[in-house]
Amino acid sequence: MNKSNFNQTGGYPLTTERLQELQTAHEIFNSFGSLAGNYTIISGCNLIGSIVQNGFVFINGELLEFRQAAVTPTSTVIIIETPVMKSFENGNQKQVHTIRYATFGTAEVSWPWSSFRRPIETKEIAPVLDQKADKVTTDNLQANKVDKSVLTLLDNRVKVLEGLLTASGAPIIKIDYASEQTVTSNAGGNGFNDYTRNYVYVYPPFGYTMQHLKGFLASMAEIKYNGDVDSNDSLWCKHRTDSSKVTVICGGSEVREAVKVNYLAIWIK
Incomplete structure (x- = not known):
């Protein structure tokens, strides 16, 4: 890591360049997050009730503070930037x-x-490696440590199995579902083609993309009517996809609260 030597006599040249050097030096610590991998909870973020507590997460090469918030099965993580403004000597x-x-x-x-x-x-x-090796054989244990030949053998067997799975083209299926998800608003009227309100977003699970979506079904879970429901009214529940998510819209022209929906998604790769 780069170092700065501040303990000097003769009038240290403290400029904005020196401060930038400090920031550049500590950015190297972001690389430690790669040991855990992308989209990782580094510390904290404990679930208490329906609240995920404060902690730290690693996202795309950056270690970030996580600020506590209520969680649901469809919660998504975003990054918020807050600028800090200060007055300069010239008044700006x-x-x-x-x-x-x-x-x-x-x-x-x-x-x-x-x-x-x-x-x-x-x-x-x-300890985990030792426990797994114990289950393979006890003849190759020396002073409670696994013989290198055993680990090499296991590694080769895993590679062979991985190759067979890849060659077979066996599909990997992920089924994602949720029930009674409340849409974002209660906007009545003729909103049956308006994807900017009464919506729920569904994102691909970890390791999948929208290209892996093979089936999707959405339905109404709960509707609370309001006013006179007659031949002039309508209900709707439909969805559409884009490059990053599925958008489900659900509502009615005579409802008093935001509608709740169910959905089922099938992902195959």
């Missing part, structure tokens, strides 16, 4: 700092909370 206000943190929300770029995993602690890796 300029942005001098940016606070970046992750939390639940809706934005153009987001990631399903279901994609985030808590990694195993590195101190637990060796």
Whole structure:
């Protein structure tokens, strides 16, 4: 890591360049998140009731503070940027700092909370390997450590099995579903083709893309009527897809609360 030497006499040249050097130096610590992998819970983020507590997550090469928020089965993680403005000597206000943190929300770029995993602690890796090796054979144990030849044999067998699965083209199926998901608003009227209200977003599960979506079904779970329901009224529940998600819209011309929907998605790769 780069270092700065501040302890000097003669009038240290403290300039904005020196401060930028400090920021550049500590950015190297982001690389530690790669040990756990992308979309990882580094620390905290404990679930208490329906609230995910404060913590830290790793997203696309960046370690970010996570600020607590209520979670649902379809919650997505977004990054929020808050500019910090300060007055300069010439009287102008300029942005001098940016606070970046992750939390639940809706934005153009987001990631399903279901994609985030808590990694195993590195101190637990060796005991796990030893336990698995014990199950393979006890003849190759020396002083409670696995002989290298055993690990090599296991590694080769895994590679062979992976190759067979890939060659066979066996599909990997993921079924994603939810019930009684409340749409974003209660907008009545003729909104049966309006995908900007009364909607629920459904994102691909971890490891899948929209190209893997092979089947999708949505239905109404709960409707609370209002006013006079007659031949002039209508209900709707439909969906459409784009490059990143499925948008389900559900509503009615005579409802008093936001409608609740169910959905079932089938992903195959």
